[in-house]
Amino acid sequence: MKQVLTFCMAAVMATGACAQGVEQGDKNAPQFTPAFPNQTRAEAVDSGIALQIEVLAEGLDTPWGVEVLPDGGYLVTERSGSLRIVKNGKVGPPISGTPQVLAQRQGGLLDVALAEDFATSRVIFLTYAKPMEGGMSATAAARAVLSADGISLSDLRDVFVQSPPSPNAMHFGARVVPQGDYLYITTGEHFSTREREYAQDLDKTYGKVVRVTLEGGIAADNPFNSDVWSLGHRNVQGADIRPSDGSLWTLEHGAAGGDELNKIAAGANYGWPVVSYGVNYNGSPIGSGQARHSGFSEPQYYWDPVIAPGGFAFYEGAMFEGWQGNILAASLNPGGLVRLILDGDLVVGEERFFDGDIRVRDVEIDRDGAILILDNSEGRLLRLTPE
8 A cells, every 4th residue: 555655645746636547437347346456447647748650561461469670670460371571661571481370250370579589590489370170270389480581481380389279269369478498378268158167277278378498398397297387367468578577477358347467477377267357248247256266366457447458568768768667558449558657566557548549459669669559450550759
């Protein structure tokens, strides 16, 4: 509580008043209360910053993931299956050698990340909906080498394939985050009432954060002697490493309410579908009908109603003074960019930009500290700077 009061006093000193929570509308699950102060509807913040938009690319086909190339330009995935380089205001042709994808419903070519040694190895990681026999599909992650001229991939091979395959092309999760000798991959539980239960099963990689070696092996110190790192997730579409302490954080979709920001701990169970701060789309209870229960890890923050989160990034850079360590999160519905201010692990403020105006799928930080967002509805790569 001291952290919340300290933040509120700072707001009073800066603006003359302690801000109220972000205006969001009525809750889907008003019967649930937060487990601790500021777990939801934190103080609304107004930084006074207006964002200037520069269009770096347009005409992209449902862009899903973006990565900043160290020597200039950006790698962008299109859900229909193409990987392209955007550079000097031009969208390059599809890079050859990408995996075959199931481009149906929520499936397709999804995230992209650079290996930490990309400057010398040229290794990248991709996630995608892998087509399987009988019309089935699965979240998969592959590694490949990007040619020096940026026109082709070589040595493409899977390092993870979700099991079992699913008949439902929904809830793939699919963020990929390299850290040191390991790779974190997020998955979804494919949406159906039957399959959502698999998020609690350790023998299935549905609704999990997976951790493998960079070559796809099981890490020796994983908590369950498998590739599972954490469980009890619904559809994790955001993931990033916090620079200050190296911890992994994720964003996942709830149903009607219950979108979550989680700090991931090895072996932790985040509760889906037994507990949730939301309800089913028809208003019926989820699982036990409770928001929390002993044995399940609490989200650091949740939204009701939802923001429908995509990717996010911890801000690093000098362009936005005072934003270092903040979370910048994509919102697909109502749409926009969501800024979360942290005090330790506690969210103490929330600010929204382009609320309801831009359907944002991914967020990255450019080399100079500008903010990059993928406009999913208009097929654009946008660069944001202070006016």
